[in-house]
Amino acid sequence: MYSDESSSDELEAIRTERLDIDLKMARMHAEADAWHAVRDRGYCNHGSAVGYRNPPVYEVQRLLKPGQLICTAGCSTIFHDDEDWYAQLDNPMANPVPLPAHTPTPARK
Numbered sequence: 001m002y003s004d005e006s007s008s009d010e011l012e013a014i015r016t017e018r019l020d021i022d023l024k025m026a027r028m029h030a031e032a033d034a035w036h037a038v039r040d041r042g043y044c045n046h047g048s049a050v051g052y053r054n055p056p057v058y059e060v061q062r063l064l065k066p067g068q069l070i071c072t073a074g075c076s077t078i079f080h081d082d083e084d085w086y087a088q089l090d091n092p093m094a095n096p097v098p099l100p101a102h103t104p105t106p107a108r109k
C-alpha cells in the first residue's frame with residue numbers, strides 16, 4: 001500500500017478542512033467563554049429578555065412600550081428594540097451593566 005498524488009492531496013484537503021473546523025470551533029468556544037466570563041466579571045450579558053406584550057405575561061412587561069424588550073438575565077435593562085438587544089447581547093462589554101450583587105431570585109407569587 002502506498003499513497004499516490006491524488007490520495008495525499010485528498011488527505012491534505014481533509015487535514016486542512018479539519019484544521020479549519022478546529023479553528024472555527026476554537027473561536028466559537030473562545031467567544032462563548034468570553035461571553036460567559038462577562039457574568040463572572042459581574043456584568044450582565046443580557047442572555048434573556050422579554051418583549052412588550054399587552055396584556056403582560058410577566059410583571060416586568062408593564063414597564064415596556066411597544067417594541068421594547070427588558071433584560072431578564074439579571075439587570076432589567078430596557079432595550080429600544082430587537083436590534084438594540086441583539087447588539088448588546090453580541091457585545092455586552094460595549095456598554096457594561098453591572099449585575100446587582102447577589103441577585104436574589106425574583107419572588108414568585
Ligand SMILES: [Zn+2]
Nearest residue numbers: 044046071075
Ligand atoms: Zn442584562
